[in-house]
Amino acid sequence: MSVALDLASLRSWLVGQGVEVAGDLTATRVGRGQSNLTYRLEDEQGRSWIARRPPLGELLASAHDVVREARILMALQDTAVPVPSLAGVCEDPAVADVPVVVMEHVDGIVLDRMEVAESMDPAARRELGLNLARTLAHIHAVDIDAVGLGDLASRSPYAERQLKRWSRQFEASRTTERPDLDELTALLRDTMPPPGDLSLVHGDFHIRNVIVDGDQGTLRAVLDWELSTLGDPMADIGSTLAYWPEKGERASGLFEASTLPGFPTRQELADEYLKASGRDAGTLAFWHTLGVWKIAIISEGVYRRTLDNPANTAEGGAPTPERIQTVIDHAWDIARTSGLADR
Structure with missing residues (x-):
């Protein structure tokens, strides 16, 4: 290429x-x-x-x-x-x-392939998962005004902004009718939480967006800040959980490194973040579901770009319509099992 x-x-x-x-x-x-x-x-x-x-x-x-x-x-x-x-x-x-x-160029490994994750010791995998949660808490503890990011984005209610922005992105990149995604969007609008804390939000915080010491499981650098904004910090842990499939779940098309032995469960990841940040889990079901919903929309956008110009296709290939559908199905699974769909 x-x-x-x-x-x-x-x-x-x-x-x-x-x-x-x-x-x-x-x-x-x-x-x-x-x-x-x-x-x-x-x-x-x-x-x-x-x-x-x-x-x-x-x-x-x-x-x-x-x-x-x-x-x-x-x-x-x-x-x-x-x-x-x-x-x-x-x-x-x-x-x-x-x-x-x-x-x-920061030395270390990026867990973007299963063989890279498999090369780590289970104890290092566990430490990496817990360090992800702690690093997320560090991001949310940044004094945005002191570092000059207080005007990075709007300070208006974040959930409303997210739903508006990503709905618009989906309409701009839609390749087919997806009524189940439209219904999920309606559910998220109906269950939108009131505004919470305001912090720097990474917006795409997951295991493939960090550089890692593979022996110790420590984080050397956080990458890919293009979706960062000011908003509710619970959105970030929800997004991290959205990218964290567990063993035994039906295939969602997501990267499955987190299913390997040693990695914490989603609950352990959430608990570590809540402990490090001092926050509670009250709105986590909403933000977790919204995180998977966003992955579906992002995947649709990537699929659209690769249709428009095959040169945009990354080494791992592009999402397929079938893969996008599995992500939508997974979002509905999360909404139902967390009780969000019953509210």
Whole structure:
């Protein structure tokens, strides 16, 4: 797959930023994400960086804003949240037709394949799961005004904003009629909780969006901040649970690393987060269901983009209509088993 960057121009830009680059750059597509395109850059002496740019083709309004993502990373540099350091944001049209963010390459592993998760000791898997919950609590403890993120997004009721935004995204990327998803949207509107705490919300916090020490299970960096906003912190733990299938559940199309021995259950993950953050579980059923609902909508958007331009297809392939349906079915399972569908 071709690289959607002019590497010679990007090298010149990096040198202009004071970054030492030996010889020519090479770039390799990394990660299995379907949204922003991510590349590992390497010079002739083995030094490496990560470059991120929006996907190819027509983009939905407000989506894939890597400049905004860079602002968040910069704001978090001196907090308890582990993030990569930045080389900067390149907006030179000679490099790419869109802005490109370049950051340090953090050593560690990303659990984006089952074989990577299987290589970890069960004790390290358990520690990783608990560290995910604790790191999420660190994100929500950030003083947004002190780090300059107080104006990152609206402070209006978050649940209402989420339902409005993602419903609009679905209508913009819909590939077919999905009445069961429309019914789930109506259920979420009917069970919307009152506004809760306001914090920085990652928006896409799951096991494939962190760099990990595979031996210890510690987190070295939190990645993919493009969906971050200001909102209810319970939304983030709900989203994390949405990406955390358990052994014995019917297939949902989600990454199944969390079903391996050692990883905490969803309940243990939630309990660790509530303990670390000091919050209660009152609205968790709503946010968990909404998290799976969002995955279905995101998957539909990815499917639409790959139909429009196959170059946007990541290494792991694109969602299929059948896979999207299993995610919708899983959302209904969560809504029913949690009691949300009976309210």
